Amino acid sequence: MVINDQTTYLNYAPAADRNKQPIWQVLQAYLPSNQSVLEVASGSGQHALYFTQQNPQLRWQCTELSDARDALQINLNELSVSKFPPVKTLDVLNDYFVSEIKALASFDCLYTSNSLHIMSWDGCLAFMSLASQVLPEGGVCAIYGPFLYDDQPVQSNIDFSAWLKERNPESGVRDIKEVEKGFREEGFEFLADHAMPANNRLLIFKKSSN
Numbered sequence: 302m303v304i305n306d307q308t309t310y311l312n313y314a315p316a317a318d319r320n321k322q323p324i325w326q327v328l329q330a331y332l333p334s335n336q337s338v339l340e341v342a343s344g345s346g347q348h349a350l351y352f353t354q355q356n357p358q359l360r361w362q363c364t365e366l367s368d369a370r371d372a373l374q375i376n377l378n379e380l381s382v383s384k385f386p387p388v389k390t391l392d393v394l395n396d397y398f399v400s401e402i403k404a405l406a407s408f409d410c411l412y413t414s415n416s417l418h419i420m421s422w423d424g425c426l427a428f429m430s431l432a433s434q435v436l437p438e439g440g441v442c443a444i445y446g447p448f449l450y451d452d453q454p455v456q457s458n459i460d461f462s463a464w465l466k467e468r469n470p471e472s473g474v475r476d477i478k479e480v481e482k483g484f485r486e487e488g489f490e491f492l493a494d495h496a497m498p499a500n501n502r503l504l505i506f507k508k509s510s511n
């Protein structure tokens with residue numbers, strides 16, 4: 302089965318094919334076998350499919366907004382070699398969907414990529430609150446994407462943020478200090494900040510208290 306063929310994916314994201322391997326190179330150290338992972342904003346499922354191919358012991362729960370859920374489910378049905386649980390609808394700002402996720406089995410890790418700069422800042426805070434509610438002490442939250450650093454300004458990320466805000470004033474590349482503060486207030490420790498290709502980062506937060 303060819304799973305890198307863009308014609309086989311609904312909502313195919315070229316960036317997800319480019320970044321899946323570098324992300325996995327770093328992420329795998331935080332995901333021992335058998336871990337249970339909740340992914341927020343799974344998109345086309347390209348990461349979920351690739352990561353679970355690399356480690357078939359992972360139990361991976363995909364989620365998406367209601368209007369993208371069906372396409373993601375079709376991709377998983379058509380392309381997965383292992384069994385995924387049914388995709389859950391999740392808008393982090395919707396209490397009903399959040400409570401449905403909380404009622405599922407517990408998770409060891411929460412993962413998301415390229416979503417914090419798309420959702421509103423209220424959405425980002427709701428994502429952090431969700432992380433705090435679904436992860437046990439010691440659980441890990443891994444976030445891939447671009448972030449802004451006062452002391453190391455990256456013009457392409459500043460320009461990208463301005464472009465996002467023109468399309469939707471609620472979107473925008475997030476300031477690392479604000480992200481760290483939000484997680485700290487939800488009981489997380491900032492464990493690691495990995496530099497990734499194309500001026501992206503993989504942030505790792507660890508739940509330190511309930």
Ligand SMILES: C[S@@+](CC[C@H](N)C(=O)[O-])C[C@H]1O[C@@H](n2cnc3c(N)ncnc32)[C@H](O)[C@@H]1O
Binds near residue numbers: 341343369391415
């Ligand atoms: C650029 S896509 C990233 C998709 C995928 N993770 C990837 O890396 O290709 C942004 C994602 O953010 C999701 N999103 C936006 N607002 C959201 C919200 N309030 N709750 C959950 N997901 C949201 C969208 O549904 C979309 O999947």
